[in-house]
Amino acid sequence: MKKFFALLLALVMSLSLVACGGGDTANEDTSTDDTATEENGGDTATASDVEIAVVLKTLASEYWGYVKAGCDAAAADLGVTVNVVGPGAESEIEQQVSMIEQQIGAGCDAIIVAPNDAGAASGALASAIGSIPVLSVDTNVGIEGQTSFVGTSNVDAAKEGGLWAAEQAGEGANAVIIYGQEGDNTSNMRREGYQAACDEAGVTVLDALSGQNTTDGATKTMEDLLNAYPDQIDIVLCHNDDTAIGAMNACKSAGVDDMIIVGFDGNASAVDLILAGEMVKATVAQQPYEMGYQAVEAALKAIKGETVEEVINAPVTVVTAENGQEYLDSLAAMQG
Structure with a gap:
């Protein structure tokens, strides 16, 4: 687990930010640390003022549970609020589009999406491009103006x-x-x-x-x-x-x-x-836990105005009988 480090904000936000959460609470999880603060030129800002939405393909699978775990870990380590949502199945394209629109409408500071359909997700994200950082995780949305893609080839x-x-x-x-x-x-x-x-x-x-x-x-x-x-x-x-x-x-x-x-x-x-x-x-x-963590980390950097790579690659390994137990041990460690 990456070490917890203090969140340093370049500018004190002029407006109080509202929670980035949709009206659809099914399949939703929020991870936050409200206590982390850092002085900046004599002023203070709570880390939980930064709110990042994550819309995954679904939360009803083991794989996406690992991505969510990585997002949750980053939220705890970085002291930010991360709202993780996802439809009931990867085939629920319209439900995912609705979730994307809800998260953007609620006023999040950045949004991370694993699109079930790149075209549909692009349409839903269009209004956010240029206003907040827009990132893809695992599967590339590929929309023009996207901040970064975190995932595997x-x-x-x-x-x-x-x-x-x-x-x-x-x-x-x-x-x-x-x-x-x-x-x-x-x-x-x-x-x-x-x-x-x-x-x-x-x-x-x-x-x-x-x-x-x-x-x-x-x-x-x-x-x-x-x-x-x-x-x-x-x-x-x-x-x-x-x-x-x-x-x-x-x-x-x-x-x-x-x-x-x-x-x-x-x-x-x-x-x-x-x-x-x-x-x-x-x-x-793949490394779903690491992808989730890196996506939240990159979103925070973008919110702060720092440079973020357009593509952040995550490694892969072929798991067989020879390395399977070692791999399972690593998964257990990720989940704590």
Whole structure:
């Protein structure tokens, strides 16, 4: 955990800032430290005057819980108020747009968004550009005038996972890709990375279908793929860990027990399966906790008028049976 440091404000705010929270309280969390103050030229300002909104894709998943934990930790360390909200599912695009609009309308000092749909999020954020810092986390909104993007190159990360699977399966293997929601930018980039890995390693991609970002959706998709390509599939490259679990469930139901399934996100549930010797053999682990922390940190710098990099890269690792326990230990430490 990063050390707590005192918040230094360059200017004393002339107006009292109102809370950055929407009318929709579902899936919402607020982290704040009201006691931190710092003198600036003889004046004082409470750190909790700074209020940052974070609108994630959802709070109903393990992965986004880690992002939220990082945001909460930054709020405590930096002494600022951070309101974290998210819709009930990643498919709830309109609900996320409404949350973005609510947070901006309530008067936050900066907003951080992980868009479910980049185009829809851009439209909702347009009014904030030039007025407050606007940042993306995990998935890039890509709106003109955006302050910063904090996240991972999904293309490069997926390619790492694909190359690992290709090495395990050997030359001449066949793969299928189960990507995420149709039109989702993150899904497109991960699919691109998997395809690039297969092309480079000489692996044939038999098909690529959407699993709708869910375990049940991926189960149905994998059933269709097994029926279309019986006894031909060696590798399943998945959009996320929920998708990987769905693919595994379909394989088990079909009596298949020798598949190499690769997930994405590094969720503890997937790593547990890897360590147990299940067909989920690897997961491409981002650093969601660190991304959440860095996004809040960058937003605060922007509020203070400091220079913020346009892209802040977060590293990835391919978690396998060899490093899985070490990775789980690190996740436990992040959660305190």
